[in-house]
Amino acid sequence: MNLYFEHIYTVRERFDEALAAQGFDSVLIFAGQPAVAFLDDNAYPFRVNPFFKYWVPVTDSPKSFIFYEPGKEPQLFLFQARDFWHAQPVVPPGDWQEHVEVIPIDSKHIVGERVAKEFGKTAFIGESFDALADWRIAAVNPEGLLHHLHYQRAKKTPYEVECMRKANVLAARGHLAAEAAFRNNQSELDIHHAYIQAMRVRETQLPYNSIVGLNEHGAILHYDHYETEAPSTQRSFLIDAGAYYNGYCADITRTYSKEPQGFFAELIEAMDQAERDIIDEIEVGRSYYDLHVATHHKIAKILHEFGFFKVDANTIYERGYSNAFFPHGLGHFIGLQVHDVGGYLKNPQGESYARDSRHPFLRLRREIEPGHVFTIEPGLYVVDQLLEAFDGNEDFNWQRIAELRPYGGIRIEDSVHVTKNGVENLTRTAFDSLK
Missing domain, CATH: 3.40.350.10 (Creatinase/prolidase N-terminal domain)
Structure with a gap:
């Protein structure tokens, strides 16, 4: 048909x-x-x-x-x-x-x-x-x-999913060009130009303002300033950028280290594995809220293993410390809109889930169903404004946190399509198709 x-x-x-x-x-x-x-x-x-x-x-x-x-x-x-x-x-x-x-x-x-x-x-x-x-x-x-x-x-038709597959291929092509520009020591503005040039679109044809952040700019969650000159030292690069196909959206984030080995490269690898692991835990009937909380525990473990804290992973989560490093939600519905609608609706009559004071920025709380398409985007950043509340707290390893600050932060984001038989990763499949 x-x-x-x-x-x-x-x-x-x-x-x-x-x-x-x-x-x-x-x-x-x-x-x-x-x-x-x-x-x-x-x-x-x-x-x-x-x-x-x-x-x-x-x-x-x-x-x-x-x-x-x-x-x-x-x-x-x-x-x-x-x-x-x-x-x-x-x-x-x-x-x-x-x-x-x-x-x-x-x-x-x-x-x-x-x-x-x-x-x-x-x-x-x-x-x-x-x-x-x-x-x-x-x-x-x-x-x-x-x-x-x-x-x-919230339940996408096969046509809608196919449009999002094609949008992800377009965006993945742009992401590869952006990474190459970063490796070539280009400025944020030049990286952004490389992104849209690879997709053959105007800036106004993107679904949202691309986030193109070098070094500490990766810690600004919606950074879209674009420095016109490249920094004297490039350490890291975070790009959150999407594409349209027939009005349907792709939304992809990747983070890169200038050095292929070392502290920040290893941290990216750990976050990438955590993102893959949480995708493996997606199942029909599970609450997206539970998935979000499970991700916090994974990030708390990373914070402990990389020495950012002097206490164990459970304590990091229970005392609310992980929120300072992962302040946003795990993800959101995606489709006709980047942040697609209906994430808090319990039924067609408009009854809604309550907002959670511990996780106020989570955009999706529904139980997972076949046909849902949503993003998975864990993050880990040094946001000084959020850390002010913990100033002097001896549970924190402030010296280790200072080592991460010049790199900004890490976010890895894929869009996934839930089916009766499992989960289709639209984003990783798109990158694989361009190899």
Whole structure:
């Protein structure tokens, strides 16, 4: 069966269920439109509504709409401006067009005229725009409908997984080019340029700002400054960078040591093995929260074995010390969005898991199911702001911590696809395909 046909059939079923449960007869999904900077006439880079690209692989056609009424073919109102200033967005070819009715428009008002009689029982999903208030839509971004759809989206269709496989190959190609630039003593900015050049994309076509950190910059979790000059001494390199394919995301992190042997290289190897080991522990029915806690224990063991503490691994975790070195969550759902939705939902009705004060930044708490795709990204960093609370604590080996500080930190991140028969590592498979 054609993967897209199977996908859109599933999407229609999910919307049929969600609309019926929430009392709507139809849905109108707006792709969005570029926002203009304050006191300017230049727009910010456009980001399409994830629910729009859930239906069709069209990511660069702002002011377009999808209208769907259960039992009928979805309609794509494809905006094509009468504009001699700009090139028209390129609509990707493919048999996806056989499964939707494509209706070219040059004004949003055409949509209102074509389906206005349906608006009394229509849910709207998307950002607002000037004419929306006049359309008298039944509900705008109704919370109950969004909860229902977000919960469903956690299970990826084979089409979605295939898109993420291809996104990972693109990103892996960029990562290999970035590593080569690091080995060639390039600056952070030049490494970033090598990354996007290898993928043949513009910076605005990345799913998020790439993290390209040399030396101590690897300890800044969302570092995206990019020094233009290479440091006099390059010790380490952390890159967290992704890619899109048909609107689906890859999110990969790797850390490298300039020296092939020694303290930091061995620490990277230990973290890489811990990441592989926690992936081996993934199983259907297990709580992702338990997986996160198990990772903390693995990192506590590494902290003990590498001499960062004078106490054992259990004490390191129980006293909360590991949080200072691994402050973020183990990972998150990934798909249409890098940090995909529904990670805390217990059911389609919107009941949610409680936040945990010990692990407040964890983005995913659900039980693992076949069809889930999420990241696994343990980290170990020297973040002085987090260490301030333990200043003078004699359980810490401060001299050893000082040795790590110039290297910043380590993060290893893969995306994994859970199946009934095991776990597919989308990221490692992508790297293997490029050897």
